[in-house]
Amino acid sequence: MPRSRALYIVVSENLKEVTRCLNCLFLGGVCVFLGGQVTLWAETLPGREILDLSLVPPVIQTRPGPEYSPEQLDYSMTIGIERTPKGRLWAAWVAGGDSEKGFFVLGLSDDDGKNWKSPQLVIDPPEAPTGLKRRILVGNLWTDPAGRLWLFFDQSMGYFDGRAGNWAITCDDPDAESPVWSTPRRIWDGCTLNKPTVLKSGEWMLPVSLWDRGKIGPAELKTAAPELDPYRKANVLVSHDQGKTWNYRGGVAFPGPQFDEHMIVERKDGTLWMLARTTEGMFESLSQDQGKTWSQPEMAMPHIPTRFHIRRLASGNLLLVRHGQVDERTKHRTRLMAFLSHDEGQTWEGGLMLDDRGGVSYPDGFQAPDGRIYISYDRERAKEREVLLAVFREEDVAAEKIVSHDARLRGVITKAMGGLLESKLPGVKKAPFAQPVDVKLLAMVEGSQGQWKDKALQNAKLDRTTIAYDGITPNKLVCDTTLRQLPDKSWALYLLAGDDIEPSPGNYIGVVKSLDQGKTWSAIEEVPTGLPRSGLTSGQGATEVMVHRAKLTMFFSTHSETWGRNWQSWIMTSPNQGRAWSKPGLLPGRLGQFTFIRNHIVTRDGRIMVPFQHYEGPGPDVPPPPAEDRPWHKALRHYVSNPRNGVLISSDQGKTWTEHGNIRLTTDDRYHGWAENNIVELDDGTIKMIIRGDRLGGVLYMAESIDGGKTWPDFAQKTEIPNPGSKATIYKLRDNGVAMLHNPNSSHRSPLSLWVSYDGMKTWPYRRVLVKESSDGPKGRLNYPDGFVSEDGYLHFAYDDNRHRAVYYGAKLPQIAIDENSP
CATH class of the missing domain: 2.120.10.10 (Neuraminidase)
Incomplete structure (x- = not known):
């Protein structure tokens, strides 16, 4: 059958079944009614030469053009933030949309996040010859124990082709005037939204989600990658050699999955504690064998289906950044707050309000050597188009208000202004008329x-x-x-x-x-x-x-x-x-x-x-x-x-x-x-x-x-x-x-x-x-x-x-x- 939209109907005496399948088609689905009555296909899977474009390493643009500047972009969704050994801050965000049009933009700051220079790096792969989009949508930044800066990113055809791919590039000297990045390498299928965890054993554990089939789109991709169905869950990969190789260890299939977005904390007793996003709230699972097997998932706490952030602090306490109080499920993505736990997540105290406005989401962060905590998040991705920064200390969280002298909230990392200002490229005066038009x-x-x-x-x-x-x-x-x-x-x-x-x-x-x-x-x-x-x-x-x-x-x-x-x-x-x-x-x-x-x-x-x-x-x-x-x-x-x-x-x-x-x-x-x-x-x-x-x-x-x-x-x-x-x-x-x-x-x-x-x-x-x-x-x-x-x-x-x-x-x-x- 040619690789294009096609419709086949085998009509039976049961007209209701024909009608049902037609309705399914018009809703953009793929319907098959067997048993000698109705068979209908609404889409045909693209050829392997198109699907496998997501396996081609994308171009890493280290000298991106002005078209990627905040003045020209019209969307901002935060990905992550990280600090280099010498104190430079790097941030990554998605432009183009939380869709098949998404691509990555990176910026940096050499003054502790007060001012940002972007774009410093862009990953924006071209679409397929058929017009099917190839996008970059999920990833994070991470500084490993050796001081290398990692950028994890996924690549998929369409919004999600059933497989995607978890890629990484590294920079040995991210503080350099002209940072040099490695060639992209594909680690596994799926995507990584949150940072790896360094275990007591020295192993690096990487959270990788392979989304459920309901996320696959557009419709022409709906039947793609069935061989990966057993791995559609919150997986973990492990590296024994500082990231040279990564091996699959295990995973958890959470009920009502919502992109997983899981994070892992190693408790003091060696237990691995995984938290994940679901439709019902924040779920948890435990592993007693370093991630090979996991307990039956259970509700950890109420939470709106969106990203959260948890990490171990230098004090030994745990930090949790989430929406609303720990026993609350907010109706909207609002009231982004920070909490502390002294007992490995059994109870939480404090409650510093980072941003009480609507449309705030997707916290990610790190702790600096001086104890300050840096959290990036976005606000109103398509309207205000902001990626923001909160800097605070543990005492601020415990006091439920800013008490430290060097804390600051609602700092701006980037604000996309495309279409809001007069369109103008850097270094340009408004072009004069060549001659009067007579x-x-x-x-x-x-x-x-x-x-x-x-x-x-x-x-x-x-x-x-x-x-x-x-x-x-x-x-x-x-x-x-x-x-x-x-x-x-x-x-x-x-x-x-x-x-x-x-x-x-x-x-x-x-x-x-x-x-x-x-x-x-x-x-x-x-x-x-x-x-x-x-x-x-x-x-x-x-x-x-x-x-x-x-x-x-x-x-x-x-x-x-x-x-x-x-x-x-x-x-x-x-x-x-x-x-x-x-x-x-x-x-x-x-x-x-x-x-x-x-x-x-x-x-x-x-x-x-x-x-x-x-x-x-x-x-x-x-x-x-x-x-x-x-x-x-x-x-x-x-x-x-x-x-x-x-x-x-x-x-x-x-x-x-x-x-x-x-x-x-x-x-x-x-x-x-x-x-x-x-x-x-x-x-x-x-x-x-x-x-x-x-x-x-x-x-x-x-x-x-x-x-x-x-x-x-x-x-x-x-x-x-x-x-x-x-x-x-x-x-x-x-x-x-x-x-x-x-x-x-x-x-x-x-x-x-x-x-x-x-x-x-x-x-x-x-x-x-x-x-x-x-x-x-x-x-x-x-x-x-x-x-x-x-x-x-x-x-x-x-x-x-x-x-x-x-x-x-x-x-x-x-x-x-x-x-x-x-x-």
Whole structure:
């Protein structure tokens, strides 16, 4: 059966049973009524290749972007807090939601929790190609006896895939200026919410919960992992070798389980005392054999179904942080209080109110060497979005009020402010308008009459434009602007930056980002390719960034001095919005050298197709030019010659590629020109390619493939579309529409215009000028527009204004035109 939603019904004479099963389906369940009457499946389990993505180690982001700052997040659920040997505090919390969208954020404090720096580390794995989420939701921080800091975290497909997985990373020097974390390793199934317990024997005991089947979701996962059903309980794992290995020891199946969230205390007589969260209250179980077997669970005390915290203090007393008095079950998550026990939990005294407000929950903590107790908790996760800190001493708990001089309550670790403040990335001033929007100018049409002229005027009123980045000498260069919408709906504008000219060994790949659809932009950052910015790979520039199925693929090139010297062409990927990239690899075959890749498309049959421009270069009988000084034009024209155009096609989502086409513009083997080709698939399956022609008549060239890009003509044909020798880009719209951004001028790169065709690029009835001239005047140039079509009918793109300014432009299209391959 195909792995998609399916419905099978075998009808019997008993119509009531059919109705019952249908009702079950509509409620999102999976119903099977056997005995020859009704059988119904509402969902089918995803394939192993999807389910096992939770077994893939997630990327640990140690330099997370500003999109993970408190100013941009809209949810905060505390995970835990810990102290390092030198006194640094680390805290972890969940952002995204207590759902399949959850991910981890860590912050630190070097002033005893008064001020916090975040984000310091993020774990945010990408979703599956099918759209099934992969989340990080449960874990904790712990400093082991050797001073290493542990971060435990779980990873699951969907909210819970029936298996999840308990992972850990460690940091040997968590007080370092730049902490280094280990590679993630998977310990077992399930998840750990609370800290390990170090037993008198020297063993480390780790609480691990494997949730019951009722927690599994979404519906397509409901039948997953039945082989783990015997372990769906509050388990314990033990390490004899300081965490190098962990072995299963035993577990307790509590009645009415509610995520377990169990904690373990070793009593003075050697008995292990486990407390767990259930629907009925706080339950307990005892072990006399170090966790191998456990007593029948019993009610320990009333408690609302939520997390609590218990630990042994340096004094030998026990600390309990819970909701309300020890004999009380509060109606809501309110009145977070601390209690002490001098008799191993038989009785409790004191009662320090940490926070009496509503929506407070999930305490976790530690005791510092000076005796102070630190408890983190959250408040109103989706509304107030706070993770808070209480610091107090045993005497405060016993007195039921603050009596110590250094206690403090309701300190703020983090407060998510996304959507509550003006969306702004660090280091950025509000982006100014690039130029005044002149509606009459923008509605300029050339050869358009009637409805098209009216539409142009109407659309122009809805355009918007801002400056995204303005370069300053000696690094003013802006070129090859590429605007993309990332999987998280933020925008990234990639550009060729560095030095004042291009090509140059000083060029690098820069990126600026926007979280508010182009209203504000971040400061420029360099994209780390993993290749040295010296020697053979000094100059680096990206020509295409593909966003497909939650993954970014960057095609970029490097050189040692200019594109005529040691030009190599690479590909690398990112699973996490471009915050970390894979090791780059060369393009296949001849395309690994002297090749640019341009804008991709996804064909109707699901193949990925990217156009290439490759340079065969001079024959062996053509002598090379003599050595020269900057800007190395002779070497460029000599080696970057005899261009060939075609496409790379992948039928396996970019794992492998095949090359097709060898299109030329001229028979002159010494011809030098920048092809900068673009492709589009028409409704009839024809692939059209436009190609820039330099000094070849002042028009664009075109070639087409009628067999899905497999074969192409030897030579492209001239069109009647004016072009001065500049990159033009095309975008598929509905109703066989194609939009084109270009300079409709045979001799100069201005104006910058939008044309739209509805007949397979034969005619272009909708034409309007977007930008008349450069901000530097009529001699300035408007270059390299590149972007994407959004679902609300805009063509969002960036262009470079005279090689020093990156400008964002949002052009309203003549209808609600949705790119079938939009991100």
